[in-house]
Amino acid sequence: MPQACARCRVRNGSLCQDFLKPRVGCRGVQPTHSALRRGDTLFCEGDTARYAYVIASGVVMAYKVMTDGRRLVTGFLFPGDAMGEDCPDVHSYSAEAAADATVCMYPHDGLLALVEADPGLGRQVLKRAHENLSTARDQMLMLASMSARERVAHFLMRMSAAAVRRGEPATVLWLPLSRTLIGDHLGLTMETVSRTLTQFRRERLIAIRGSEIELCDLSTLSELAGLPPPNPVLELLPAV
Amino acid sequence: MPQACARCRVRNGSLCQDFLKPRVGCRGVQPTHSALRRGDTLFCEGDTARYAYVIASGVVMAYKVMTDGRRLVTGFLFPGDAMGEDCPDVHSYSAEAAADATVCMYPHDGLLALVEADPGLGRQVLKRAHENLSTARDQMLMLASMSARERVAHFLMRMSAAAVRRGEPATVLWLPLSRTLIGDHLGLTMETVSRTLTQFRRERLIAIRGSEIELCDLSTLSELAGLPPPNPVLELLPAV
DNA sequence: CGATGTATTGAAGGATTTCAAAAGCCGTGG
DNA sequence: CCACGGCTTTTGAAATCCTTCAATACATCG
Numbered sequence: 001m002p003q004a005c006a007r008c009r010v011r012n013g014s015l016c017q018d019f020l021k022p023r024v025g026c027r028g029v030q031p032t033h034s035a036l037r038r039g040d041t042l043f044c045e046g047d048t049a050r051y052a053y054v055i056a057s058g059v060v061m062a063y064k065v066m067t068d069g070r071r072l073v074t075g076f077l078f079p080g081d082a083m084g085e086d087c088p089d090v091h092s093y094s095a096e097a098a099a100d101a102t103v104c105m106y107p108h109d110g111l112l113a114l115v116e117a118d119p120g121l122g123r124q125v126l127k128r129a130h131e132n133l134s135t136a137r138d139q140m141l142m143l144a145s146m147s148a149r150e151r152v153a154h155f156l157m158r159m160s161a162a163a164v165r166r167g168e169p170a171t172v173l174w175l176p177l178s179r180t181l182i183g184d185h186l187g188l189t190m191e192t193v194s195r196t197l198t199q200f201r202r203e204r205l206i207a208i209r210g211s212e213i214e215l216c217d218l219s220t221l222s223e224l225a226g227l228p229p230p231n232p233v234l235e236l237l238p239a240v
Numbered sequence: 241m242p243q244a245c246a247r248c249r250v251r252n253g254s255l256c257q258d259f260l261k262p263r264v265g266c267r268g269v270q271p272t273h274s275a276l277r278r279g280d281t282l283f284c285e286g287d288t289a290r291y292a293y294v295i296a297s298g299v300v301m302a303y304k305v306m307t308d309g310r311r312l313v314t315g316f317l318f319p320g321d322a323m324g325e326d327c328p329d330v331h332s333y334s335a336e337a338a339a340d341a342t343v344c345m346y347p348h349d350g351l352l353a354l355v356e357a358d359p360g361l362g363r364q365v366l367k368r369a370h371e372n373l374s375t376a377r378d379q380m381l382m383l384a385s386m387s388a389r390e391r392v393a394h395f396l397m398r399m400s401a402a403a404v405r406r407g408e409p410a411t412v413l414w415l416p417l418s419r420t421l422i423g424d425h426l427g428l429t430m431e432t433v434s435r436t437l438t439q440f441r442r443e444r445l446i447a448i449r450g451s452e453i454e455l456c457d458l459s460t461l462s463e464l465a466g467l468p469p470p471n472p473v474l475e476l477l478p479a480v
Numbered sequence: 481c482g483a484t485g486t487a488t489t490g491a492a493g494g495a496t497t498t499c500a501a502a503a504g505c506c507g508t509g510g
Numbered sequence: 511c512c513a514c515g516g517c518t519t520t521t522g523a524a525a526t527c528c529t530t531c532a533a534t535a536c537a538t539c540g
Contacts, residue, residue, distance in 0.1 A: 064377060064381050066385065072377075072380055072384045072385060074377050086369065087366075092373070115362075119356045122362055125366065126327070126362075129366065129369035130326050130369065132373055133332070133373055134332040136373060136380065137312075137332065138304075140312055140314060140379055140383055141312045143384045144424075145306065145311075145427060147527080148527080178487090186384075187384030188528080189529060189530080190487080191487090191488085191489085191529075192527095192529075195488080195528095198487095198489085210537095387495075388495075419519065429497060430518090431497075431519090431520085432495090432496060434518095434519060450505095483538100483539090483540085484539090484540100485537085485539105486536080486537075486538095487534100487535080487536070487537090488533100489532105489534075490531105491530100491531090491533105492531085493528105493531095494529075495526105495527095496526085496527085496528095497524105497526070497527090498526085500521105500522085500523090501520105501521085502522095504517100504518080504520085505516100505517080506515105506516090506517085506518100508513100509513090510511105
């Protein structure tokens with residue numbers, strides 16, 4: 001097993017940790033690693049796809065651009081998240097580092113052999129594809145019908161949920177993302193993102209310290225985002 | 241094989257025709273059929289998923305609703321299209337008949353056995369999931385950054401491509417869909433859809449006859465939609 | 481400390497929504 | 511056959527929200 005893999009601590013429940021790492025070395029499953037600086041391209045829409053990528057550190061973004069330059073960031077990926085694990089022939093979107101990042105790259109051919117040999121892994125991959133579809137549709141709903149305030153709240157709550165998933169606190173988010181990037185993710189201009197965030201700050205819903213955002217009022221934010229209130233039960237329970 | 245399947249003529253290249261139909265009867269793969277009137281519900285978001293559905297005739301729509309009633313129609317499905325073939329535990333969206341429709345229903349358990357036994361089918365299912373993801377992201381791009389005119393043009397071109405896929409003419413679309421439904425699909429109000437369609441009609445880009453829409457100027461429409469021009473080669477060829 | 485890039489704030493403009501009314505379509509029944 | 515009611519579509523005018531354009535403030539790094 002490569003040194004980098006031995007040291008890697010991406011979350012349990014991730015494709016890499018649970019399925020790939022135990023099989024490194026088997027049947028040509030041999031990851032290579034790559035360090036990216038902010039702005040470096042991982043791959044472009046239309047490129048033939050050769051690898052599945054697992055983010056080991058930093059932030060990677062997936063995006064699509066229209067011919068006239070308008071851009072949609074379809075998602076931000078954090079440590080433990082994977083892309084290309086469904087082994088497409090050709091990439092249907094582009095990917096670049098939104099902040100300095102390191103990624104593991106598993107060649108498709110070894111991965112495919114693994115999937116065919118192990119129905120459990122096949123189910124896992126299909127399940128992930130289904131999850132991706134489900135979140136894509138949630139984002140479609142957001143883009144189709146939410147106001148700027150709702151979109152930004154929705155974004156913050158999603159980032160919070162992602163942080164929890166990788167074992168970080170729910171209320172203190174490290175988001176080294178420019179307003180432009182967030183805007184391109186939410187279908188808003190960076191000015192509108194900025195204005196909305198300062199609104200939220202004035203209303204004490206959030207606090208901003210550099211690229212760190214603290215969520216001060218989760219229940220109002222999740223209500224704005226059209227999501228069920230967070231942990232309603234815990235708040236009602238007496239302290240232990 | 242049930243009578244309905246023997247008579248069924250959904251397009252080649254569909255999951256049902258190519259993969260399921262030849263295996264009907266094997267290992268518990270036994271479809272049931274259902275006839276739906278416009279407005280009938282097929283399943284709801286949150287229901288436990290028991291079947292994969294293949295549209296045999298008519299139009300079915302997949303949609304999500306927010307708690308306050310705002311709705312996004314994530315897609316319209318036509319004969320040969322499938323839903324739920326990725327065997328999720330729980331439906332992540334709702335489905336109802338947008339026009340009178342008939343569907344084949346394959347129970348998940350038989351399908352799962354088939355997928356595990358046949359790696360080719362597994363690849364096929366995964367490929368379809370990937371296609372769905374890709375079109376979902378295209379729609380996200382549309383919802384995030386296109387004007388009303390561009391959205392409607394994009395919609396018409398997609399409906400045209402879908403018609404071609406099932407062997408129908410590219411320029412005469414049968415779309416028994418209310419303005420409200422189209423609006424909920426495009427993130428617009430029905431008034432905006434109506435205004436935009438009459439604009440297009442006045443500009444001779446389309447002609448409307450009841451629920452039939454003829455695309456009179458494919459190249460302008462596809463340009464508006466941000467798509468490559470249609471069959472540029474064919475138009476340049478001399479008539480045979 | 482100045483330079484560059486990013487973020488904030490302001491004011492005007494525009495595209496879509498909202499509200500409201502009129503027109504068109506369709507099936508039913510007199 | 512025509513009239514009627516219910517429905518969808520079209521059209522109009524005002525309001526709203528976001529964008530655009532422009533200027534200022536703020537940070538980070540040499």
